Amino acid sequence: MHYAILCYHSEEVVTAWTKEQNEEVMGRLEKVRQRIAKEGKLGPVARLLPTTAATTLRKDRDPPLILDGPFAETKEQFLGFYIVDVADLDEALGIARELGEANPGGAFEVRPLAVYYPAGV
């Protein structure tokens, strides 16, 4: 079963991290990531640029409306994701918990995938 682990955190807090703090977190996440990858359970991983770099296309009208900024204004922002291939929800939550220990604060939404095209086709 494929799950997406969607990462939410306060962008303001994350961008206030010092370089050292950022490297510390990235170093710890790297270890967890490598272990999961070695077990063949890791799919694509992405860290997104800040929401100020985002553009939103509202397609509920014709022609679509293009807006600056993220889709939703929230206290915590969508900052990245992991795709994992695991047996069940418990295993997905286990990985999320481990990633959470490496990167405290904010929240992970663990969500099963309905369709998955790893190579895009």
Place this chain on the structure above:
Amino acid sequence: MAEIAWIHAALTSARPQAISALLRYFRDLDIAEEAYQEACLRALRTWPQNGPPRDPAAWLIFVGRNVALDQVRRQKKQEALPDEDRLSDLGDAESEVAEQLDGGHYRDDILRLLFICCHPDLPATQQVALALRIVSGLSVKQIARAFLVGESAMEQRITRAKARVAAANVPFETPGPVERAERLAAVAAMLYLVFNEGYSASGAESDRRRPFSEEAIRLTRLLLRLFQTEPEIMGLLALMLLQHARAAARLDADGQIVLLDDQNRKLWDRELIAEGLALVDKAMRHRRPGPYQIQAAIAGVHSRAPRADETDWAQIDILYATLEHIQPSPVITLNRAVAIAKLRGPEAALVIVEPLEQQLSGYFYFFGFKGWLLMQLGRDREARTTFDRAIALAGSASEAAHIRQHIDRLMRESGQVAAG
């Protein structure tokens, strides 16, 4: 655990919003700052036990306001403070009150807080010092060290700047659209000053001033989050990110400046460049070009070139011509001449550079570049006198050293000719 570091990051990120809301509430910068400080002390006591609140800014605004109100009351009635437990267990009340204090106003509040640091009577360095002290919360000691002055001298300067700002009486009413645009432009210019105080430093200064550039980027990101559709703010952030991306390649081991052409581009920060280029793209869609956007686009052209000799100088020429058109200045024309020199050779560039001499007679880079053009054309004697004028105007040892290299080369070559 390293928990204190994480709490520190949360406090730092909440500071502009918390101080600006407290400022609107108390209408006094000193009270707002003290209230925020007190709230931070309480946060450091209670957050490690109870965990950080979901909305740190709301918590700080709520606690800061209560603390300051209590102090006012205590001064009146000598009443006791409420005990710590009541404060640490705020529950939902905190966000409700903070919402009332804050709701919908935070955008103009933060803009106002930044704007009061831009008072036109304050010299540029004082605007920068004030913003770093009030908005970013850097210590007086840190700011004083970066500006190479004593702590008490800097303290005095900041106190005087604050008094000036208070006397200016920036209105607390919600600004109209024209006023808001004016404030935004003043704040953008001030943030770019903060950035440049960090970015332009070299030698031993560069380490002490590095946080300035990072602070400026953080505050500009905040400003863009509040004003998501402003292309010039996108341009400003992009410009900062694209310049800051080169930080690791800009100085050599001795802290001397390495010119763009000679930088090791592998040391450029690809993530910052990606963000900068994305913002330039976003800004261009608005078709409302401005100086920051164009400068960012120029920085973007450099960032896209894998090697210096693959730079798209034709594009840079067009961009400088546009910048010249909307913001005529001899310095911009001089920069355009650099692109012309690359595209059409030193002769063509010299034709553009020569008429600028009177306006730029005190400008180091003018003589540095003109000397270089003359040297390329083999007019060594004129190059030599032009370089001498550059050295006389050099602002730092590294600038002078750079010109000295050219002169040495001229001397060597003329020596060889004489020997041969």
